[in-house]
Amino acid sequence: ETRNKSKIMKALVLCMDVGFSMSNSAPGEEPPFELAKKVIQKFVQRQVFAENKDELALVLFGTDSTKNPLDRDGQYQNITVHRHLMIPDFELLEEIENQVHPESQQADWMDALVVCMDLLQTETKGKKFDRLNVALLTDLSTQANQDHLDVIIENLKQAGITLQFFLPFPAEDDEEGGGDSDRRGPGHPGTGKGLSREQKESLDLVKHVMLSLDEEDGLDQVYTFRFERDAIEQLCMFKRIERRPMAWPCQLTIGSCLSIRIVGYKAVTEERLKKMWVTVDAQSNQKEDVKRETVYCLDDDNETEVKKDDTIQGFRYGSDIVPFSKVDQDQMKYKHDGKCFAVLGFTKQNLVRRHQFMGSQVVKMFAPKDDEHAGVALSALIRALDELQMVAIVRYAYDRRSNPQVGAAFPCVKQDYECLMYVQLPFMEDLRQFTFPSLENNKKLSPSDTQLSAVDSLIDSMMLVQKDDDDADQKDIFKVHHIPNPAFQRHFQCLHHRAVNPGTPLPPMEPWLKAALERPDVISERCQAPLEEIKRKFPLIEVEKKKKLKTSAQIFGKDAEEPDAKKAKGDEEEDYNLADIAEGSVTSVGSVDPARDFRTLIKLKSLPFGEVCQQLTHRIEQLLSNKNTHYYMKSITCIQAFREQSVKVNKHSLSSFWEKLMMTWEFLF
């Protein structure tokens, strides 16, 4: 039963008004047409890259021509089915970019809706779609034909089609403090004022339709796009039609006598891009041309290769290395009974500190849909915890293969639902008890009263949540959880660009994407003066550091045991002395520190000159054959050593080696 849920398929019709009124805008503002197109583009882009099996159609209205199956007897005019229901692809993206323009007609949005419904009904025949949805983007400036309103609503209900409206103005007045007032930018006038009669009537109609479909939350599906900044937030409105996470049925147990059936859903987790990059050959672009191979070698001077079959698995136990075969490991490893959500005990909420949350997710636990009794039992637990300000500490195991966790189940009592929220907590092994010098008890550091009041005014000026004077209603003007991940947006933009224009450089970041990540303008203005004050009151002086040596080793990160590149580069007389040399007798250029061995041997003159050089060259070639930055860095130090010596010693005799080396080197970079 749960399996099937993950295969939910959706069919969506994007229905966009391209009529002439959509091109109207106040000076300095972008016309609704452009904003609507952007919303659609970004949405289709996401769909293309999400590669799910959802199908999508595009219907335009207000077009100069008419192309739809209902076009008969002068009805349903100026409505064009631009794209029939199918999986969105790059072609659709290109079509939207190049073929969707503002046109000069107007069409009845209600007619357009009927065309969309008809399209959904005929084109989903024989296919199994779980969700049907129409998204209308329009300014509602035509008068709608209301003749068949009831039939239309009835049809929508029966076919299970859900509706969303995207309007260039808010559907409700701000004064009403309506459903979603926080989504709007601050300081913009309410609606109703600048609207035409047609728009006002249409808006009432929209509300009527939406409330008929869903009495409670219908109006939540009417969205506003007015500014660039809104556009990025529009994308998450499509979330309502996204697939639902998988259910995890289990039992919450308190001892062995009391259990409650529950179903868990992953509610919050860091979403990642699904697709990985594969390595291809730069010439052919074929991944088959590239082969990666891992070889194993002994840690001796010759780096003797050994076959994988001749190796066994082991683990480190401090300084010991313990051979431990996979079979033994599986047999001896910690095993448990599998799926579990067992209460260990209850504790005060304030003992579970927010910064100790571990893991990368929050799981919400509900009662199963069809089990009222479980619902009541769970509700009793949730409410008991909520009233006592406590949490359950639980053992949680997803299944038999996964490691058990310890975590906290928080009560969550909302107006329309109740649940437990599970968060993983740390194990003793995860914690690092650091102590830091006290800040407040340090007289040198403690801020003065004037300094503190400067910080006070800064906080005043930068509050992102504003209290309205009259009531407790707070407006949050920067909701992070309403911002779609900008990294995805940028990723798709670049992929899209490269797919359509191969061979051209990647485009710059879109300005609206950058803007969405900035401090809101109101705040920037307000905090100007307090920031100046902070600057005056708190002197900040960058500490002059010795110029940081930006060696490539530093950039690439280097192993702790590697010879310091800086050292090798410096005056070698200081860096190694005879004591060093005497420490271990160097007889050949080894692989651990070839540069040093080389220098030592040259100094000791224990081997013929040419031979030492040859040994070094050999080592360098060996190092370079490893595709690994560490080895590159090592070889750089070798070459440096080589050069130093060549300056001092007979230049002529070294030049041939030098040339050979440089050839290897050039070949590499």
Added chain:
Amino acid sequence: MAEWNAYYQNEDEDEEQEEGEQSGGDYKVTGRDSLVFLVDASKEMFIKGEDGEPSNFDMTMQVVRSVYTSKIISSHRDLVALVFYGTEQSKNPRNSFKYVYVYHDLDEPGAKRVQEVDALRGEKGARLAAETMGSGETSLGDALWCCANLYSDIKLRLSHKRLMIFTCRDEPHRGDSAKDRQARTKASDLKETGVIIDLMHLMKPGGFDVAPFFRDIVSQPEDESELGLHLEPCDKLEDLQKRVRAKEQKKRAMARLNLCLGEGINVAVGIYATAVTARKPAAIRLYRETNEPVRSKTRTFHMQTGSLLLPSEIKKAQTYGKKQIVMERDEVDSIKKFQDPGLYLIGFKPMEKLKTHHHIRPAVFLYPEEGEVKGSACLFSALLMKCSERNVFALCRCVSRRNYPPRFVALVPQREEVDEGKVQFTPPGFNVIYLPYADDLRTLDPPQCPSASQIQVDKMKEIVSKLRFKYRSEAFENPVIQQHYRNLEALALDMMAPEDTEDLIMPKVDQINHRLGPLAEEFKDLVYPAGYNPESKSVAKRKTAIVGGVAEKKPKAEVPEDELRAHVQNGTLGKLTVPVLKEACKQFGVRTTGTKKQELIDALTTRLTDTV
């Protein structure tokens, strides 16, 4: 991704996602950390407390053992030594010091050493100590000198050097001023070479007075305000453990960044990971013949020509439908770049706006770096005080490393807290809470359920109250990791069987049942109708699952070839399920290393488009 198990990495999989940023151990350091335990072995240390309380010596050995084992788990490359002073016997590298017994010289701790420390615990341990080392005269100066030699004998580069003195005698030389002077000189020599000396003073009758002697021995705190000398001596194992723990780990910043409040107002801060998920370490490969570790080298070469491929001869690609999109390697990185690393203040919000469920990653900790920008600590401190006082958090945009896309974080103020012994248990600074983007929140359909009545809720409250306990985050060990190390320990020491580990996150069912008594039944009577069994449904299910899983295999899912090709052509392979795709891979002899759906699709697509 709607797959639940996506989160659960297989134990042997070490693939960290590209942005898995909480490694916490990515320090740019050269050299090893080292720690010397210098333990008083005088008679006084062996006196047992009242009511059979363990002796100071016993307590110390327990702490040493726990440091050894935790080093093995978390930082096996650190060097640790155990040296006794005030002994009768002498044992040190050149045997030049009397009354100093080097039990373990500076080295990585291993299984054998753990065993050897174990041997010194308890009654038996006291006897063994008396036999092997005995108690004799004391010369702390010689002991320190000997430790200095331990450090200088080490060929490796040491980055952090610490020495901890465990004693219950505040006047070890009983007023012998020559010896006191020598000890002071040696201590200052040690300190000059960068060794930090701590005193872990233990309880003795009449109290421990740090002032006359040890004040000059121990290192001055890093900062004048640091609580360097704990005024109260330790008398509990737990306290001692805490004190040692707090000093034993060298704290290192994961990153140093600027917290930018506005144009030209940059506060230098360090980011610290205070909780990092400990994982079982990766296996290492050993050569079968000799059990010596082998190194692996991965090479990329051209299939046809067999020549090694240089970074410039490689590109990165993704395929969508039939379209291949190719980028240079540095382009792939540059896509992720938005800004340079740093924290940028957006504004402030009241604490109640930080939702419990807005959690995507473990938090990190922020502390000023006065050494980078002078004045940072003062402004940081002012922000901390004011945010805490006004109960607000700072909202920042955060780029933690080069080429990382931005995240928003809440900087939550945390004031310093110290316990009765003046030991800090909460450091001052900001906790950095990572906030989710819209994409990270999933839409759920909560079921419509009736709420419980107050009588039902009250009954549950009784149950909750019966099972109250005081949660401490350090109370739960990870049974998986503990078992793993017990196994290794057993193998390393040729033990017959690994030591038992107690699974601390297992509910104590009998105790719970006993505590609840009739309450469980009473609650069930209130919420469940007669004959309702919450376990019935899933029990039935589990049975069939076992039968299906073991006895009979599911019928093979096969798709005709032309249908597959059509899917490939239309880019609709994604419609098929993973088992079907796997079967198809087998059918066409496509070898895939991955089991992820996308990998299967990619593999099939390339295979089938080639042969079209």
